[in-house]
Amino acid sequence: MTFDPMQSLNYLAVAAKSPLAFTAYLAVIVAWIARFWFSVIPRSRAEQIARTFSDDQKRTTALSLLLGEAPPAGLPRNEILQWVQVKSKEKSWGYIFATYLCTLFALVVVLGLSAYTYLEHSADPIDGQPITKLDEKVDRAP
Numbered sequence: 001m002t003f004d005p006m007q008s009l010n011y012l013a014v015a016a017k018s019p020l021a022f023t024a025y026l027a028v029i030v031a032w033i034a035r036f037w038f039s040v041i042p043r044s045r046a047e048q049i050a051r052t053f054s055d056d057q058k059r060t061t062a063l064s065l066l067l068g069e070a071p072p073a074g075l076p077r078n079e080i081l082q083w084v085q086v087k088s089k090e091k092s093w094g095y096i097f098a099t100y101l102c103t104l105f106a107l108v109v110v111l112g113l114s115a116y117t118y119l120e121h122s123a124d125p126i127d128g129q130p131i132t133k134l135d136e137k138v139d140r141a142p
Contacts, residue, residue, distance in 0.1 A: 003115070003118075003119065004118075005115070007118055008111075008114050008115040008117075008118035008119075009114060010118070011114045011115075011117040011118045011121065012110070012111075012114045014114070014117050015110055015111075015113035015114035015116075015117050016110055016113075016114075018113055020109060020113060021106075021109060021110050021113055024105065024106035024109040024110065025106060027102055027105075027106065028099075028102050028103050028106045031098060031099045031102040031103070032099055032103075034095065034099075035092070035095040035096060035098075035099040038091070038092065038095050039088060039089075039091075039092040039095060042066055042067060042084060042087075042088040042091075043081075043084060043085055043088055045066055046063060046066065046067075046080070046081060046084035047081060049062045049063055049066065050077045050080055050081060056073070056074070059080070060073065063080070063084065067084065067087050067088070067091075069087060071083050071084075
């Protein structure tokens, strides 16, 4: 018996309902939400910090706590927001890469489960009969 990848796609619906596939879906959803969160939240927080602190030293301290890096001294408010946008984009590349890896992993899991289900339900190569599981009841002629 040979493995036919196109036939294994017929079992995609079965594989997509498995608990392992569900876990992969949740991981993808969490990864995309985290990517969005870590790319959008620093910008909005920086705008809030720029509005709140008029003192340059306090604003620099708050932004360095937010981004892990202090902005150059003496930047006006508009340039600080541009600096924050550039720095958050630099950090978001790692999140984007991790998100796409997680999505690819989920795709591999679902396709792998589909292939496994196809092989599990295919005919036994020895006698051409479907594989009987140990916990199944087998009807035999008297």
